Amino acid sequence: MRMSELSATTGTPVPTLKFYLREGLLPAGERTSPNQSQYDETHVARVRLVRALLDVGGLTVAQASAVVSALDDDSVPLSTTFGIAQRAVTQPAPPATSEANGAARIAELCASRDWAVYPNNPGLTMAARVIDTYSALGVDVITEAALERYAQAADLVAAADLEAVASAHDEAQMTNVVVVGTVLGDALFAGLRRIAQEAESFRRFPLPEGTPAPGDLTDHKDC
Amino acid sequence: MRMSELSATTGTPVPTLKFYLREGLLPAGERTSPNQSQYDETHVARVRLVRALLDVGGLTVAQASAVVSALDDDSVPLSTTFGIAQRAVTQPAPPATSEANGAARIAELCASRDWAVYPNNPGLTMAARVIDTYSALGVDVITEAALERYAQAADLVAAADLEAVASAHDEAQMTNVVVVGTVLGDALFAGLRRIAQEAESFRRFPLPEGTPAPGDLTDHKDC
DNA sequence: ATGTCATGGATACTAACACTATCGATAGTG
DNA sequence: CACTATCGATAGTGTTAGTATCCATGACAT
Numbered sequence: 001m002r003m004s005e006l007s008a009t010t011g012t013p014v015p016t017l018k019f020y021l022r023e024g025l026l027p028a029g030e031r032t033s034p035n036q037s038q039y040d041e042t043h044v045a046r047v048r049l050v051r052a053l054l055d056v057g058g059l060t061v062a063q064a065s066a067v068v069s070a071l072d073d074d075s076v077p078l079s080t081t082f083g084i085a086q087r088a089v090t091q092p093a094p095p096a097t098s099e100a101n102g103a104a105r106i107a108e109l110c111a112s113r114d115w116a117v118y119p120n121n122p123g124l125t126m127a128a129r130v131i132d133t134y135s136a137l138g139v140d141v142i143t144e145a146a147l148e149r150y151a152q153a154a155d156l157v158a159a160a161d162l163e164a165v166a167s168a169h170d171e172a173q174m175t176n177v178v179v180v181g182t183v184l185g186d187a188l189f190a191g192l193r194r195i196a197q198e199a200e201s202f203r204r205f206p207l208p209e210g211t212p213a214p215g216d217l218t219d220h221k222d223c
Numbered sequence: 224m225r226m227s228e229l230s231a232t233t234g235t236p237v238p239t240l241k242f243y244l245r246e247g248l249l250p251a252g253e254r255t256s257p258n259q260s261q262y263d264e265t266h267v268a269r270v271r272l273v274r275a276l277l278d279v280g281g282l283t284v285a286q287a288s289a290v291v292s293a294l295d296d297d298s299v300p301l302s303t304t305f306g307i308a309q310r311a312v313t314q315p316a317p318p319a320t321s322e323a324n325g326a327a328r329i330a331e332l333c334a335s336r337d338w339a340v341y342p343n344n345p346g347l348t349m350a351a352r353v354i355d356t357y358s359a360l361g362v363d364v365i366t367e368a369a370l371e372r373y374a375q376a377a378d379l380v381a382a383a384d385l386e387a388v389a390s391a392h393d394e395a396q397m398t399n400v401v402v403v404g405t406v407l408g409d410a411l412f413a414g415l416r417r418i419a420q421e422a423e424s425f426r427r428f429p430l431p432e433g434t435p436a437p438g439d440l441t442d443h444k445d446c
Numbered sequence: 447a448t449g450t451c452a453t454g455g456a457t458a459c460t461a462a463c464a465c466t467a468t469c470g471a472t473a474g475t476g
Numbered sequence: 477c478a479c480t481a482t483c484g485a486t487a488g489t490g491t492t493a494g495t496a497t498c499c500a501t502g503a504c505a506t
Contacts, residue, residue: 002481003482003483013465015467019464021484034483035483036473036474045360060463061465086417115419115422121417123418126410126413126414127418130279130407131411136275137268138268141404143390146387149382151415151419152376152379154376154416154418156376156379157376157419159423160372160373164365165427167366180357184357186409186413188365189376190349191348191349191352192376193377193408195333196346196378196380197305197309197405198305198341198344199339200384205302206302227452239493241455245456256503258454258455259453260453260454277493284492
């Protein structure tokens with residue numbers, strides 16, 4: 001198929017496809033003449049993946065580029081593909097200040113849960129930074145119990161994620177699942193968390209009499 | 224305190240503080256003369272909150288503005304504060320196409336878990352969109368079992384979140400916890416998930432002999 | 447009292463990002 | 477043979493999150 005057809009199939013404007021080609025998000029098609037290239041189903045799939053990473057996953061073009069590079073590089077052992085995908089989608093954070101204790105708490109948590117990871121796992125810095133931020137804000141709600149529950153939930157999700165990876169047919173498919181799952185899983189969980197929060201909120205803090213209950217409100221008039 | 228002191232205390236440049244004032248992220252100080260204002264601890268706290276929302280939570284200025292407006296508006300009942308915070312931090316998604324079934328699966332999940340929420344809860348659209356994206360990518364890994372585990376994890380986290388809210392002293396503090404927790408909780412969980420994923424990955428797909436194990440790798444040379 | 451410096455308010459500028467538009471030379475198509 | 481599409485390059489656009497500059501006024505130290 002030619003570029004116009006790739007554009008029509010994926011719903012992506014031709015100039016945008018050219019941009020993706022320039023940025024390395026989309027491999028060049030097979031050249032059939034100096035100014036003609038053939039694209040195939042793999043290109044369609046790649047465009048859809050890129051759009052998913054950008055729109056749903058919220059990645060930047062640079063991050064998406066790193067992700068698809070990891071996908072294309074089949075010299076990487078599967079056991080480290082998670083790391084590559086994770087590092088690609090996690091923006092580097094500045095090192096914590098000296099008086100912060102988030103890193104120590106996370107290290108402790110890892111020890112207690114038998115979480116063995118590389119010390120440059122981006123989740124370590126990310127989680128530590130969030131804990132430090134909480135305490136800098138004076139909102140001391142990340143108790144041991146709360147952190148423990150978050151960790152349990154993370155284990156649950158991680159188990160589901162790896163289950164999904166293991167269910168893939170071949171190694172290439174596995175890599176794909178890892179990459180897609182790493183990015184989209186965050187969004188999926190965030191969505192479910194919003195639902196569960198609201199449901200739990202209504203359970204704990206019932207609405208005053210006369211206020212429409214969730215089930216009674218069937219229109220979306222307010223936003 | 225004056226603006227320069229506010230700047231020094233929070234580590235935020237004066238022009239940025241002026242920008243926050245313009246954008247409504249920071250309330251004006253108490254005017255003591257036509258060109259002098261006094262700022263106090265509430266302003267320091269607000270600046271820190273704004274930086275946390277922007278840097279750690281990844282919100283845009285517009286979203287952060289909506290969040291702090293909700294914080295300042297004490298006419299909102301607590302039971303709906305979650306909704307406001309959630310809607311403020313969740314970017315609206317386009318409506319799903321007709322053949323997509325993500326919304327139906329999420330509705331089913333809500334029913335099975337007794338999750339009663341307003342139909343405009345942003346998590347509903349968000350989660351449905353992710354599921355639709357997975358299937359559009361041909362990565363059919365969100366089985367019923369996987370979704371169930373994600374939902375369990377969401378319940379676990381939501382319970383911890385509401386526990387934190389309930390532990391706050393007064394209503395103003397509760398609102399604060401809700402807002403901060405909604406935004407930072409996503410990041411905290413995402414970090415823990417990355418750790419748990421890598422740990423679980425090593426458990427399921429052990430590294431080949433000779434490759435450094437997580438515990439052996441103590442430097443951060445690669446990124 | 448006066449020189450210096452900070453402040454508030456307004457306006458303009460910048461860098462990064464993700465496209466989007468245009469152009470010229472070619473090439474395939476009806 | 478006219479017409480459209482393509483490639484590759486270059487340049488332009490709109491948005492976002494600040495930065496920078498300017499000015500008139502006011503505070504503060506000497």
